[in-house]
Amino acid sequence: MIAKPAEGGAPRIIPALDTGDLAKAEALAASLAGRCGVLKVGLELFCAAGSPAVTAVARHAPVFLDLKLHDIPNTVAGALRSLLPLRPAMVTLHAGGGPAMIAAARAEAEKAGTARPLLLAVTVLTSMDAAALAATGVADTPAQQVLRLAKMAVAAGADGLVCSPQEAALLRAELGPGPALVVPGVRPVGSAVGDQARVATPAEAVAAGADWIVVGRPITGAPDPAAAAMAIAAAIPG
Numbered sequence: 001m002i003a004k005p006a007e008g009g010a011p012r013i014i015p016a017l018d019t020g021d022l023a024k025a026e027a028l029a030a031s032l033a034g035r036c037g038v039l040k041v042g043l044e045l046f047c048a049a050g051s052p053a054v055t056a057v058a059r060h061a062p063v064f065l066d067l068k069l070h071d072i073p074n075t076v077a078g079a080l081r082s083l084l085p086l087r088p089a090m091v092t093l094h095a096g097g098g099p100a101m102i103a104a105a106r107a108e109a110e111k112a113g114t115a116r117p118l119l120l121a122v123t124v125l126t127s128m129d130a131a132a133l134a135a136t137g138v139a140d141t142p143a144q145q146v147l148r149l150a151k152m153a154v155a156a157g158a159d160g161l162v163c164s165p166q167e168a169a170l171l172r173a174e175l176g177p178g179p180a181l182v183v184p185g186v187r188p189v190g191s192a193v194g195d196q197a198r199v200a201t202p203a204e205a206v207a208a209g210a211d212w213i214v215v216g217r218p219i220t221g222a223p224d225p226a227a228a229a230m231a232i233a234a235a236i237p238g
């Protein structure tokens with residue numbers, strides 16, 4: 001399993017290679033790999049190019065395969081079985097799938113032995129504010145719902161959690177140093193927020209307890225993505 005980055009050590013930034021163009025993703029991977037420890041393949045790239053996208057990006061750095069699996073336990077276990085030969089370093093599944101789904105995924109992942117991916121449970125999407133959450137029938141605040149889902153997911157076998165920077169400190173305080181915290185919704189000072197709702201700067205996210213921060217458009221949309229990634233790294237103390 002991939003180890004958490006040590007303080008002041010391995011780079012903590014995971015660029016999201018969100019494009020439907022595999023050649024563009026490969027070029028981004030080649031330019032960013034030296035500066036970032038892990039690269040993220042998400043739904044846009046995977047739906048466009050499939051498993052060859054993972055293989056191509058993995059030539060440059062370990063892959064965070066962010067497919068946010070969410071289905072009945074048997075189907076999620078089967079999806080994971082199909083993904084494990086790609087040797088992703090991290091895989092996401094929605095915590096909302098419940099404890100049986102997460103436990104089934106963990107049991108399947110264990111079959112890959114020490115090479116297994118980190119299983120990360122997505123709590124409440126960082127694009128959702130309190131009103132969006134209420135529209136799904138959840139009257140609690142995003143922080144309350146994130147904590148509820150996080151506790152359940154870790155108890156069911158998740159190795160870590162995807163949360164916004166605004167809940168990272170709460171999860172660290174409640175769950176301790178064990179679970180990996182992978183944090184999107186990160187915006188360098190002056191960057192457009194776009195469709196993200198619960199955001200903070202890279203420095204704030206890391207100070208709150210993020211092990212890795214996920215940054216997409218502020219890097220991939222920059223005229224020089226590698227320079228943008230280096231500027232983000234430089235803005236994180238330590």
Ligand SMILES: O=c1ccn([C@@H]2O[C@H](COP(=O)(O)O)[C@@H](O)[C@H]2O)c(=O)[nH]1
Pocket residue numbers: 016018042066122124125126127162163184185186194196214215216217218
């Ligand atoms: O709650 C979540 C879970 C995953 N993501 C993913 O992270 C990146 C963020 O991209 P930006 O361009 O920096 O907004 C993207 O791939 C999402 O699918 C998330 O944003 N929030």
